Amino acid sequence: MANRPGKLVVLSGPSGVGKTTILRLLLADLPHLIPSVSATTRPPRVGEQNGVDYHFIPAEEFERRRSAGDFLECCQVYGRQYWYGTLVDEVTPRLASGEWVVLEIDVEGTLSILARYPDAITIFVEPSHPDQLLERLRGRGTESPEAMARRLEVAHRELLQSHHYQHRVVNDNDVAASVTAIERILFEAGLPEPAAKPRQHHTADHAPSHAPDHSPHTPSGAQT
Ligand code: ADP
Ligand code: 5GP
Numbered sequence: 186m187a188n189r190p191g192k193l194v195v196l197s198g199p200s201g202v203g204k205t206t207i208l209r210l211l212l213a214d215l216p217h218l219i220p221s222v223s224a225t226t227r228p229p230r231v232g233e234q235n236g237v238d239y240h241f242i243p244a245e246e247f248e249r250r251r252s253a254g255d256f257l258e259c260c261q262v263y264g265r266q267y268w269y270g271t272l273v274d275e276v277t278p279r280l281a282s283g284e285w286v287v288l289e290i291d292v293e294g295t296l297s298i299l300a301r302y303p304d305a306i307t308i309f310v311e312p313s314h315p316d317q318l319l320e321r322l323r324g325r326g327t328e329s330p331e332a333m334a335r336r337l338e339v340a341h342r343e344l345l346q347s348h349h350y351q352h353r354v355v356n357d358n359d360v361a362a363s364v365t366a367i368e369r370i371l372f373e374a375g376l377p378e379p380a381a382k383p384r385q386h387h388t389a390d391h392a393p394s395h396a397p398d399h400s401p402h403t404p405s406g407a408q409t
Contacts, residue, residue: 191280193302194287194371195295198310199340201322203356204289207310210364217377221275221288227267230327244268258297285376292346306374308367309350313357315341
């Protein structure tokens with residue numbers, strides 16, 4: 186892929202909608218898609234690994250790196266509690282060598298990225314009903330009741346921001362269908378397809394889970 190231009194893919198959606206689950210499945214399927222590991226001041230959840238899920242760094246180090254210009258974008262998410270940011274080193278060298286890099290970031294971060302990379306492919310993952318977010322956050326069991334309430338408040342605001350995205354995918358109860366829908370978007374945008382489909386259910390009769398009245402659209406300046 187080194188003689189082709191790299192592309193940025195941005196995956197967003199409210200907390201609890203299933204972004205991390207979907208991304209894990211996408212990465213297992215798509216060897217040409219490389220994740221950018223964000224930095225955060227949030228403490229790791231049980232099972233999260235430093236350098237894999239995030240670069241977990243103290244607030245002082247985050248601030249120092251922010252001042253040094255180490256971030257492509259960064260912001261405080263969830264009621265100004267924790268910082269999250271995309272590191273320049275995770276993205277620009279890979280794009281320069283022709284790789285496809287995927288960011289899982291929030292809406293504010295996406296708008297910053299689009300200002301610098303208007304050709305980024307942006308995908309917003311939505312629930313089929315807002316109540317699913319609470320159910321899934323409860324099911325995940327990683328947040329205190331206060332943190333869940335804060336995330337849901339932000340989630341409701343984020344759901345109103347989905348129009349900033351080129352593509353919207355509804356993650357209802359069939360996560361495989363969401364993965365298939367996103368893979369189609371990426372293949373249509375030029376991501377090389379893997380030689381063999383590793384997961385059987387992707388080839389089954391799952392309809393793409395785009396919202397009925399939210400058909401993908403292409404804002405001017407974005408790539409198709
Ligand atoms: P996010 O990264 O968007 O906060 P996660 O990927 O952590 O969300 O998913 C939140 C919870 O919902 C997890 O427990 C996950 O297993 C579950 N989940 C994800 N997608 C679905 C789905 N389509 N149907 C039911 N549960 C799901
Ligand atoms: P979580 O704490 O659940 O891992 O992530 C919280 C939120 O932060 C999610 O909406 C996620 O998309 C967002 N996020 C993660 N990394 C980044 C980043 O580097 N930049 C921005 N702007 N948001 C991020």
